Amino acid sequence: MTDRALAVVRAGALTTVQDQGRPGHAHLGVPRSGALDASAAALANRLVGNRPDAAVLETTLDGCTLRSRSEVTVAVAGAPCPVTLDGRPVAWGAPVRMPAGALLDLGTAVSGVRSYLGVSGGIIVEPVLGSRSTDLLSGLGPPPLTDGAVLPLGTPQALLHARVDVAPQPAPPAELVLRVTLGPRDDWFTPDAVRAFTSRTYRVSSASNRIGLRTEGPALERALTGELPSEGMVLGAVQVPPDGRPLVFLADHPTTGGYPVIAVVRAADLPAAAQAVPGTPVRFVVVRRR
Amino acid sequence: MRALPVGDGALLVEVASDEEAQALHAELVRRRAAGLLTVHEIVPAARTVLLDGLDDAERLARELSASEVPGAPPRGRRVVDIPVRYDGPDLSEVAARWGVPEDEVAGIHAGTEFRVAFCGFAPGFGYLTGLPARYDVPRRATPRTSVPAGSVGLAGSYTGVYPRSSPGGWQLIGTTDIVLWDHARVPAALLSPGTRVRFVPVAGPAGPAGPAGVAAPAGVAAPAGTP
Secondary structure (H helix, E strand, C coil): CCCCEEEEEECCCCCEEECCCCCCCHHHCCCCCCCCCHHHHHHHHHHCCCCCCCCEEECCCCCEEEEECCCEEEEEEECCCCEEECCEEECCCCCEEECCCCEEEECCCCCCCCEEEEECCCECCCCECCECCCCCCCCCCCCCCCCCCEEEECCCCCCCCCCCCCCCCCCCCCCEEEEEEECCCHHHECHHHHHHHHHCCEEECCCCCCCEEEEECCCCCECCCCCCCCEECCCCEEECCCCCCCEEECCCCCCEECCCEEEEECHHHHHHHHCCCCCCEEEEEECCCC | CEEEEECCCEEEEECCCHHHHHHHHHHHHHHHHCCCCCCCEEEECCCEEEEECCCCHHHHHHHHHCCCCCCCCCCCCCEEEEEEECCCCCHHHHHHHHCCCHHHHHHHHHCCCEEEEEEECEEEEEEEECCCHHHCECCCCCCEEEECCCEEEEEECEEEECCCCEEECCEEEEECCCCCECCCCCCCECCCCCCEEEEEECCCCCCCCCCCCCCCCCCCCCCCCCC
16 A cells, blocks of 8 residues: 555545546436535645645535545645644645644534545545546445545645635535526426525425435425426436425436426536535525526 | 527437437437537437537527437447346236236347437446337336346336346346446446347346445435336
8 A cells, every 4th residue: 555645534424535526428327426516626626736636535514534644735625614633723725734644633514514625646546437536326436435444645746735824715605595597397387386496495405415405495386297208417407306395416416317307506506505504595596598 | 309408508409209319319429429519418318318518508409499300310330138037026017018928028028129218327227218119017016125236127118227236116027147337347338328239038047146236325216217
């Protein structure tokens, strides 16, 4: 085993390896996967001098604890959380030098859901179809972290890491406003349902995961009750299952589905969706197609 | 042919039948290969083809809406033979629905040339068409909580092979040891849209087929069309 590696001391509730995912294989039933908050993952890489496609760790609510076998530069972005090195607080949102043997702890998110840990050189677990992302829908890529696992690290690029004290990042949303364009199947719903969808407030459900942001709120009534033949699904599609509660497809979404899609969320709004804790109010606001 | 906008950069092109969807898919793949179409994903499905990652979706929508649906899909060059033991637990039910003796199911199924209409549900799962409409069967009223990898099933007008162990509601007529998905192999997927498929009956004891694979995640509501 290389001496450039991270040992997992505490895996946390759900910590996965993520990069930019494996788009381009949807016709084979392969989800795109990749970091849910892609902008936070990109920032974590930039802060440690990695290329944007390097693999990072994505935590879920309660962080993780790692020991490095070599000296590395690390940075935490996304959901703000206490970060300590050998028990001493270090900066969040900034590059931190981590000596060989030191213990890095990402604590419970103060707000938001997912923190991203960038490590100089990136995590170089074996790629599958060109990506190191864990795909929780189909099981491709490395399994979620477990205590005692060892993650190999790449050789740092010659890039200089960003020299900042702290990089500004958007705060996790107190209210999640998702801009949507209606369709392709808004005509499967009653006019009242479309009105409710675009005017009422939903709440983020605790059943949300990397596959989809589930919501609680007014059930949307269908105008057409037939069965929709399976059709291709895009990232950000708002699918309405039989319970009538809109579900926003995130990175691990299935590539085809048989429930009607009432609208599609703008890609730029999905990082915020990835950081919305259960209970966060959600509003869907219709915008013009670009 | 109707092209529905999906978000800012995608189109869902609707046609009237499975066959038209397969023909349109083949034509769009041809256009992309010829450099006439720039798009990230071309995802065929039952009655639609999704084009995702378009620069100018509106222009393409106008163009497609004004053009004719290609007649029939070209005959794919790739043929995959799948050896099957026709020993599935739903064989007698399928025979009853088809109105044939149980031992004729294999002959009818293996005597049909199939085509991968589209993939989905799991990496490597192909929805295969080819059986005449009189052989359509419904999904099981109660899906099984676990269907072994390699199970050959029927539902609606489709045939499919479970690439991994998962819950499922298709009527199971047989088992294969062939590996449908192996990400260490190139290509990883044995079946892709347009592939021709023949099932070849084999004798032999029914054993556990192939590697158990990865279990499907819990908690994903399966739409009616999923296996």
